[in-house]
Amino acid sequence: MLVEIAIVAFLAGGVFFTFVSAVGVVRLPDIYARAHTASQTDTLGAGFTLVAVALAIGLETTTIKTFLLLIFIFITNPTAAHAIARAAHEEGIEPWREDR
Amino acid sequence: MIPIDDLLLGAAAVFVVLAIVVLYRAIRGPTMQDRVIAVNVLGTNTVVILALLAAALDVPSFLDIALVYALLNFLVAVAISKFTVDRGGVM
Amino acid sequence: MEYVAYTLAVFVVVTAVATALLRDVLAAIVIFGAYSLGMALLYTLLLAPDVGLTEAVIGAGVTTLLLLLTIAKTVRPSGDRTIERIDPRALFACGALAVVFGLTLPGLPAVGDPNAPIVSYDAVTGHYLTQSYAETGVENTVTAVLAAYRGFDTFGEATVVFAAGVAALVVLRREVLT
Numbered sequence: 001m002l003v004e005i006a007i008v009a010f011l012a013g014g015v016f017f018t019f020v021s022a023v024g025v026v027r028l029p030d031i032y033a034r035a036h037t038a039s040q041t042d043t044l045g046a047g048f049t050l051v052a053v054a055l056a057i058g059l060e061t062t063t064i065k066t067f068l069l070l071i072f073i074f075i076t077n078p079t080a081a082h083a084i085a086r087a088a089h090e091e092g093i094e095p096w097r098e099d100r
Numbered sequence: 101m102i103p104i105d106d107l108l109l110g111a112a113a114v115f116v117v118l119a120i121v122v123l124y125r126a127i128r129g130p131t132m133q134d135r136v137i138a139v140n141v142l143g144t145n146t147v148v149i150l151a152l153l154a155a156a157l158d159v160p161s162f163l164d165i166a167l168v169y170a171l172l173n174f175l176v177a178v179a180i181s182k183f184t185v186d187r188g189g190v191m
Numbered sequence: 192m193e194y195v196a197y198t199l200a201v202f203v204v205v206t207a208v209a210t211a212l213l214r215d216v217l218a219a220i221v222i223f224g225a226y227s228l229g230m231a232l233l234y235t236l237l238l239a240p241d242v243g244l245t246e247a248v249i250g251a252g253v254t255t256l257l258l259l260l261t262i263a264k265t266v267r268p269s270g271d272r273t274i275e276r277i278d279p280r281a282l283f284a285c286g287a288l289a290v291v292f293g294l295t296l297p298g299l300p301a302v303g304d305p306n307a308p309i310v311s312y313d314a315v316t317g318h319y320l321t322q323s324y325a326e327t328g329v330e331n332t333v334t335a336v337l338a339a340y341r342g343f344d345t346f347g348e349a350t351v352v353f354a355a356g357v358a359a360l361v362v363l364r365r366e367v368l369t
Contacts, residue, residue, distance in 0.1 A: 015111055018115065
């Protein structure tokens with residue numbers, strides 16, 4: 001019962017943060033702001049959901065894969081966002097400012 | 101009380117809907133990096149959806165596919181950002 | 192289960208139309224990667240994980256990289272418009288083709304239908320469906336056929352693909368050096 005409550009809580013957290021990240025990617029003004037929401041909020045949302053999945057599967061060998069996935073996403077997602085933002089910077093895209 | 105499997109499936113459906121929302125940014129642009137960021141988020145969503153399906157439908161082998169996707173997603177994002185910069189010093 | 196598949200179908204259709212309509216080639220390639228991810232997810236949802244894996248690796252990985260290399264050697268059409276101007280005749284031809292293909296859909300059996308003709312009338316399929324687990328120990332029948340019953344065939348395919356990849360790398364390498 002306690003595990004089920006934990007699963008529901010982690011799922012809710014994951015869906016919430018992924019929703020925030022989707023809104024951020026669509027609504028934020030420029031590439032750098034969007035890269036930041038994609039790297040941080042989306043990673044957190046994916047992390048919460050994967051923890052919920054690991055809890056739902058239970059104590060098995062396949063749970064290791066879920067945690068492997070979690071570690072992969074925690075490393076690769078911010079790195080990819082960094083690479084993309086840096087590519088945007090080297091291409092000379094100006095950051096958005098309110099006064100322009 | 102809703103079964104956990106249905107909850108996981110429902111969460112997967114929400115993730116797919118969010119993927120369609122993010123798709124707006126991927127199509128709209130305006131710069132190439134915006135599209136790559138959006139596709140990167142889509143890839144992360146895909147991995148999470150696969151993990152949710154693996155737990156909900158009780159098919160553990162989906163997790164292997166999710167692992168492959170996670171690596172592939174990173175590879176494609178870095179490859180495209182390297183490509184759009186001429187000398188490719190993005191890492 | 193069904194609503195996940197339906198929303199995925201919407202996703203796939205939107206990405207496919209966007210790939211066809213976007214003016215910037217690089218953007219079309221990126222969206223095509225998203226299309227491949229959605230398609231792979233759909234295959235996996237229909238319990239064909241091998242096809243899903245292949246679609247993801249070939250569609251989102253290899254095709255994207257090959258097309259990137261290709262347009263690195265050609266030019267990108269630039270312009271103010273995001274969306275390509277639609278040619279009415281091409282639209283009509285595509286629509287007609289889609290309608291003709293769509294007309295065959297009601298003739299198909301439902302997904303997982305045990306009374307589908309391929310299952311009920313074909314002794315070979317029946318043998319694989321009933322005996323594959325006992326003979327190979329693989330749970331998924333498609334995987335069993337692909338990797339066990341026709342293992343040598345798949346091995347030959349993999350060899351051909353590997354040789355082609357090495358050859359492409361050699362050619363590209365030589366062009367970079369000269």
